[in-house]
Amino acid sequence: MHYDALVIGGGLAGCATACYLAEAGLSVALLERGEINRGASGQNAGSLHFQLEHRLIHHADALADELQHYVALTQVAIDHWRGIEAELESPLELAMHGGLMLAETDEDIGLLERKAAIEQAQGLEVTLLDAAQTQARAPYLSPAVRAALYCPHEGHCNPRLLTPAYARKAKRLGASIVTHCAVTETRRQGNRWRVRGALGSGEVCEWTSDVLVNAAGAWAMDLGRMANLHLPVFPVGLLMNVTERTALFIHHLIQHVGRRLSMKQVDDGNVLIGGGWSARLPQQHGQWLPGRPQVDMAALRANLRTALAVAPGIESLRVLRSWTGTTGITPDQLPLIGAVSRAPGYYVAAGGSGFTYGPTYARLLSELITRGEASHSLAPYSPDRFAHMNMFMG
Template sequence: MTTHRTDVVIIGGGIVGASAALALRGRGRAVVLLERDLCGSRSSGVNYGGVRRQGRLPIQLPLAQRAHGIWARLPQLLGIDGEYRRSGHFKIARSAPDMAALEAYAELSRDFDLGLQLLSAAQVRARCDWLGGVAVGGSLCPEDGQANPRLVSPAFARAAARAGATVLERHAVQRVDHDGQNFLVTAGEGGALTVQAPVLLNTAGAWAGALAAQFGEPVPMHSGHPAMAVTEPLPAFLPWSLGVEGGGIYARQAATGQVVMGGGQGLPLDDRRTRVDAPTLTQLLHQATALLPPLRHAQILRTWSGTEGYLPDRQPVLGPSATTPGLFHGFGFAGAGFQIGPAAGEVLAELVHQGRSTTPIDAFSITRFAPVASTCPTPAPP
């Protein structure tokens, strides 16, 4: 057995864990990153690729704004642009209540300077001849955009490795212990490697709940499996990344002409494998062609799904453990972690390096799921 001593051990090589590794190396910390499969191969690499701030609750917007600045310097950080472009994100209103909700959100988020533009039905018709007749208006965030998660997420891990982090893929964690001072993480086939570190980052995505529970912090997290599809290359027609107020289909057209779309839930085959079944795909395509008539004769090249972790309030856990010094959590991003992932990684690095973050994260504390002690008086003995 090999023992590796380091400053920080990270479990989970998605965009949060990998960006934390990169940020920690920038602060001079020695890092070992352990990934069960390939970095960015789970939800960080199979998501839709939307890079949006619009639609997030105000408690997430400081984190989203921080991430917005990180995305702007992606080539300098990673050496690639990841097909990131600020194409704009347009949220469609299909009814008067939907439009009222978008108007209310524009007011609610005004202090964050998202630059939202509310479009009337007439403006939508004038600007969106490619859109089916379902919209009564919408909200455009011009500086939001899209990227290719299959490029961006692994690139964070590669950048961390170039910066000096030890990145170990195909090293499933077998056991985690704590001796009062250090974490001892046993990983790899047959438990061939033990990593010893005073700090542990739990960024294991949909599988992070088990590790939190081991240290006395169970969370009510469940898994979701979003259904995705991509078309053949089509002539450019869709300028913005699209969402729908109240939920439903979402779609974007890549620079290659392919339209990436999602909606509904895929089918889990086991704890690692998922797929899109025929009824879900049929429903997705029906919604897609109603919303976007240019898709009516498009060929679907590929479908896929993945596994994401969801908490009841749809907000992540991000911050220190309340039970174990040196343990920090970053998980449960509920399908919306791609855009804020790089900022979450930087926050974790700040917490490790200086004990606090410049970005407000109190709302994401794991203590919000702590059992509430009963306030009922103890019955008097008979």
């Protein structure tokens, strides 16, 4: 069967890209080895963090130019999120009533000031609050919090709802979604891509396409290898926790500029706590395996202690569940979005804060594919920045 585009991976990146390509009139099939939304896209914290994260601001010198572009793209993502429930015609438990990035030490405050300068220069709405202003806005925070950067657009969305909503819309627009189909081979033949996949039944199927989109998340590198490409996306195991329900008292997305923390309370009253604490990836014979990472109890305790230090009101809450997921990280922490020049018709959408930016990356990538140019440049994220890794790949 021939399609204009084959998209591999049924997470947010894949489902949203398939949806926008179908909307643009392309014939599209999406191939997913398991079920839709069972990877990082369905396991994440659901934070819409539009402020530069802890992991990025600590490398602000090395990433100076890229961060300017990143912040400029944030405004595009904010506008996109504001209209997303109408666009997908689905309620997504979306809340965008503001986020606070906290500082406790002089060093933290210095980082916040630096971050505010980068963000404000690109027009992102952020306000630096001193201790009293922070307490007035968020009385549930500890007096140890000495300053905070407030962004009125931050918030959260239910990760169990977003990707399925894209998959449903993609189907309505005529895309074919094939689950339980593990792609095992991708080959360039003439001016087409030839893709083989093993169905759950054991049957092997073959498709051809003009365009191939690698949206395999943390496994984008494995998929790249099938096309004789090095795509540097490395799997990382992450931890999340959720407490029992309580009356609503945390009204913001809470992050910390110097410590790993993300915390929010959803409308049902549960408090979600995460922020980049690690979980152990399964291994066999020195290879990472795609299964669920294991909870690391030391990381779990440290994550909860960090949350408790800034929001003492959570002390009496029982943790209902901790879970893990696997995301993909690149050597420079920026996503890998765009065309691979040495492999005509091959596109990648992987890495980065792929929940917050996933819908926007997918829309821009589909513009690049269908019109040759995206309405907001994706140049800093081009996979070609790692072209040197493929110089000898034949």
